[in-house]
Amino acid sequence: MSTLDDARWDLVxxxxxxxxxxxxxTMGIYCCPGCPSPRPKRxxxxxxxxxxxxxxxxxxxxxxxxxxxxxxGIAEAVVRDACAFMEAEEAIPSLEALARRxxxxxxxxxxxxxxxxGLTPRSxxxxxxxxxxxxQLAAGARVADAVAGAGFGSESRxxxxxxRLLGMTPGALRRGGAGETIRTALADCPFGRxxxxxxxxxxxxxxxxxxxxxxxxDLRRRFPRATILADDAGLTETVQAVVDxxxxxRAGLTLPLDLRGTAFQLRVWEALTRIPPGETRSYxxxxxxxxxxxxxxxxxxxxxxNPVSLAVPCHRVVGADGALTGYRWGVPRKxxxxxxxxxxx
Numbered sequence: 001m002s003t004l005d006d007a008r009w010d011l012v013x014x015x016x017x018x019x020x021x022x023x024x025x026t027m028g029i030y031c032c033p034g035c036p037s038p039r040p041k042r043x044x045x046x047x048x049x050x051x052x053x054x055x056x057x058x059x060x061x062x063x064x065x066x067x068x069x070x071x072x073g074i075a076e077a078v079v080r081d082a083c084a085f086m087e088a089e090e091a092i093p094s095l096e097a098l099a100r101r102x103x104x105x106x107x108x109x110x111x112x113x114x115x116x117x118g119l120t121p122r123s124x125x126x127x128x129x130x131x132x133x134x135x136q137l138a139a140g141a142r143v144a145d146a147v148a149g150a151g152f153g154s155e156s157r158x159x160x161x162x163x164r165l166l167g168m169t170p171g172a173l174r175r176g177g178a179g180e181t182i183r184t185a186l187a188d189c190p191f192g193r194x195x196x197x198x199x200x201x202x203x204x205x206x207x208x209x210x211x212x213x214x215x216x217x218d219l220r221r222r223f224p225r226a227t228i229l230a231d232d233a234g235l236t237e238t239v240q241a242v243v244d245x246x247x248x249x250r251a252g253l254t255l256p257l258d259l260r261g262t263a264f265q266l267r268v269w270e271a272l273t274r275i276p277p278g279e280t281r282s283y284x285x286x287x288x289x290x291x292x293x294x295x296x297x298x299x300x301x302x303x304x305x306n307p308v309s310l311a312v313p314c315h316r317v318v319g320a321d322g323a324l325t326g327y328r329w330g331v332p333r334k335x336x337x338x339x340x341x342x343x344x345x
Contacts, residue, residue, distance in 0.1 A: 008047050013039055017321045021048045021067055023059040030054035035065035078102045078109075079116040083124065092125040117297050130262070180226045184219070185235035186212055190246045191333050195219065196239055197228075202256030203238065206308040208246075209329045222307060245310060249277055249341045255311045261302075264295075268302035275316040277341045282320045304328060316341075 011018045011033045023030035024040040030048060031037060048054040051061065051068045061068050082098050098121050099109035113121050182197045182204060189208055195215035197205035205222065207215045220228065232239075238255060245253040259269055271289045275281050281289070287299045303314040304326070315334045319325045327334035 005047065008033075009042055009045065012045065015039075021051065021054055022046065023048060023054050023057070028059055029062045030059040030067060031062040032065045032067045035062055035067075037062065037064050075112050076116060078104075079113055082109075082113065082121065083117075086121070086125045086128055089125075092122065092129070095121055114294055119295060119298055180223070181229055182219070182223055182226045183229050183231035183234055184216070185230070185232045185239050186215070187232070187239045187243065189243050191329070191336075194239065194242060196235055196242060197223075198235060198238065199258045201258035203308055203311060204258040204260070206242065206311055207329070208309070209333055242310060246337070246340075248344060249337065253311050253313075255308075257308055257311060259308065259312070261305070261307075264292075264298065265302045265305065268299055269306060269312045272303070272306070272312050272314055272316065275313060277313075277316075278344070280316050280318045280322075280338065282322075283317055283325075284320055286317055300325075310337075 008018070008020060008022070012022050015034045015036065018033040020033065021030050022033060023046045025044045025046060026040070030051070046057070048057070048059075054067075055061075061070075063071075066072055082102060085098070085101065086093060095106050095110060098113075099106045102109050102112075104112065110120065113119070113124075117124060119127070180199055182199055184195060184197045187194050187196075191209040193210065193212055193215065194208040195205065195212070196203060197219050205219045207218055210218075216228070241253065241255065259266060261269065267290045268286065271286055274289070283296045283300050283303070284293070286303075287293050287296045290299070292299070303317055306312050306314045306328075309315070309329060315327060315337045317325075324331050324334050324338075
């Protein structure tokens with residue numbers, strides 16, 4: 001018959017995250033179950049609920065997995081400071097300047113920054129510059145003024161990399177949907193109210209579980225200059241497909257889509273559609289699916305900005321330990337969607 005210690009040893013031997021610590025009597029140290037150090041012999045292992053209990057028994061914290069989180073806290077503060085510095089600077093700081101500011105070598109700082117953000121400092125700084133450009137264009141600034149204000153040397157650099165930076169041309173972003181008509185339909189669904197928005201190309205917004213005004217406000221923020229036109233009758237089939245999926249998700253929700261985002265976001269959203277109903281993937285697994293294993297946090301941000309929930313199933317992404325992490329429409333609804341998919345898969 002399996003015991004609690006058997007279960008704990010199984011997690012330690014497989015280096016799986018868990019809510020306890022283990023100590024190695026022959027080494028005098030205690031570790032997290034996921035520690036990458038060589039596995040000890042089971043006969044030399046003891047288990048503790050927290051660092052205080054392990055230290056009271058005479059063990060010291062492992063320097064490799066940092067079970068007390070002390071080094072992780074220092075590193076997180078360093079990365080936060082570097083990010084704030086890059087947010088405040090007009091030009092992109094050099095790696096040497098950032099490392100010198102943090103008090104680390106270039107190599108150490110680069111590795112630390114990658115571990116905490118999934119990006120290089122250069123990529124993060126470019127993202128800051130791209131967000132500035134997006135904000136100024138969305139506010140209606142002239143393209144030339146927005147490019148200069150965001151810190152780009154010339155318009156040509158923006159147009160050369162427009163897909164990576166914006167996902168669309170600067171002019172299209174500046175227009176904010178100007179000249180476009182977005183048809184909308186509101187309806188009741190198993191999670192409250194549902195809003196579907198569609199352009200001539202396909203569904204561009206899908207939201208639920210909020211009041212009508214909140215859902216429409218979200219859509220207008222994404223397309224501030226578009227013409228929003230109620231068309232419940234014209235979108236009847238689309239709405240019914242969404243409602244049917246929520247009630248009984250026997251298969252993926254397949255709809256014509258009009259997705260607009262950066263090239264990276266589009267890659268993440270496309271990968272989400274390849275997760276079968278009834279299955280989940282961690283953010284790390286999703287990052288590996290798009291060939292960017294270190295970009296876990298950037299992948300998580302792309303999931304959070306997904307404009308067409310359900311059709312692009314970001315609810316199928318969970319934490320590394322299987323926990324249901326944050327969901328735009330609420331964790332209880334994420335749990336319900338996953339349970340229904342698993343029951344009908």
